[in-house]
Amino acid sequence: MGFSSVKTALPAQVLLFGCGAATVAAWNGGFYACFVLVLLLGFWLATLSLLRAIPPRPLPERQVARADGDADRAVLRAVLDQAPTPLLSVERSGRVRALNRAARTVFGIADVLVDVPDALRHSAPRLRYAGRAYRVDRIEAHDAGAARTILALIDIESEERIAEARATRELLEVLSHEVMNALTPIASLAESALTTLDDAPPPVGLLRDMIGTLSRRADGLLHFTQAYRQLARLPEPSLAPTALDLLFDDLRRMFAARWAGRVTLLADAPPDGMVVMDRDQIGQALWALLQNGAEAALDGASAPQVHLSARLDDRVSLRVADNGAGVADEARSRIFHPFYTTKTEGSGVGLSLARQIARAHGGDLCLMPGKGAVFELSLPSHL
Numbered sequence: 001m002g003f004s005s006v007k008t009a010l011p012a013q014v015l016l017f018g019c020g021a022a023t024v025a026a027w028n029g030g031f032y033a034c035f036v037l038v039l040l041l042g043f044w045l046a047t048l049s050l051l052r053a054i055p056p057r058p059l060p061e062r063q064v065a066r067a068d069g070d071a072d073r074a075v076l077r078a079v080l081d082q083a084p085t086p087l088l089s090v091e092r093s094g095r096v097r098a099l100n101r102a103a104r105t106v107f108g109i110a111d112v113l114v115d116v117p118d119a120l121r122h123s124a125p126r127l128r129y130a131g132r133a134y135r136v137d138r139i140e141a142h143d144a145g146a147a148r149t150i151l152a153l154i155d156i157e158s159e160e161r162i163a164e165a166r167a168t169r170e171l172l173e174v175l176s177h178e179v180m181n182a183l184t185p186i187a188s189l190a191e192s193a194l195t196t197l198d199d200a201p202p203p204v205g206l207l208r209d210m211i212g213t214l215s216r217r218a219d220g221l222l223h224f225t226q227a228y229r230q231l232a233r234l235p236e237p238s239l240a241p242t243a244l245d246l247l248f249d250d251l252r253r254m255f256a257a258r259w260a261g262r263v264t265l266l267a268d269a270p271p272d273g274m275v276v277m278d279r280d281q282i283g284q285a286l287w288a289l290l291q292n293g294a295e296a297a298l299d300g301a302s303a304p305q306v307h308l309s310a311r312l313d314d315r316v317s318l319r320v321a322d323n324g325a326g327v328a329d330e331a332r333s334r335i336f337h338p339f340y341t342t343k344t345e346g347s348g349v350g351l352s353l354a355r356q357i358a359r360a361h362g363g364d365l366c367l368m369p370g371k372g373a374v375f376e377l378s379l380p381s382h383l
Helices: 002-029 032-053 061-082 101-107 156-196 204-232 244-259 279-300 350-360
Strands: 087-091 096-098 126-129 132-143 146-155 240-243 264-268 274-277 305-312 316-322 364-368 373-379
Touching (some): 087 101, 096 101, 132 156, 156 204, 240 279, 244 264, 244 279, 244 305, 279 316, 279 350, 350 364, 350 373
Antiparallel strands (some): 240 274, 305 316, 316 373, 364 373
């Protein structure tokens, strides 16, 4: 630091000395105009040297922190204004303010929302405003002791349209594939049968075989169409408190009637476990999982076994596990697609329908890691 200061001050001192010498020379030579200019230059250099010698006063830490905080808030406001999701702030006094441009546009306000919708006043999970439906996500925020709630309005209709378009595209792909697979041999067999009729005499046995194949293929296409209607017409769940032990007893009896002597079922229901659900739909979903588990266990285990269990904590978890060979890696991402199956006589509807039922209840159905196949059907919290 000292060496640097000496290096900086040395040129100024040399210039000052030169200015002094030039001033004396100009005075002695009678060059009074030059004398004045050199004198002014000397004063200027002297002032510069004094200013450099005085260390700058640092800004107070509080002032620096305030400046940094103001800059951060300006950046935050700019980012919030570009966010496409409407954001609102609900203060402790009940005043509702728009935090970004999207919120100001939705409610047509500059800052404070004067006519607050009842859904926002009463912490409702949904908001219907100006002909659009929103999901209301809430975040509790605390800033310097001032509690406030941040509301994010998620456009449900936009999400539903995107999901509907994706589901429709997937279904159309599956339908076109399956229908073409069914219709191609039917058309070929029908043409062959018509050609065979021209033979004299017509081969009755061959024609009977052809027509029998046509009938079976048409029957398979009919079953496929019925399965599609089952997927497309799933009704809204009728929710009611349901005792899990009674539901498990029904499934245990159905399983014994279908698989007794071939596959063992272990069913563990928590005592006094009550869950709000559509008992018929959840029973149908679990039955599809039990059927799949029994078939997989028969194919891949010497002592076939299926385990049905439940866990009640912050959510309801219903698990169906089997001791079969498990699901192949290449099939894990596709087993829930409508009509996808690895079985020679499967419809590919059971798992897709079970997942639709779970999601209609606000839950989900997932394939868990583990030996064999472990399916978990999760539902919202129990009673």
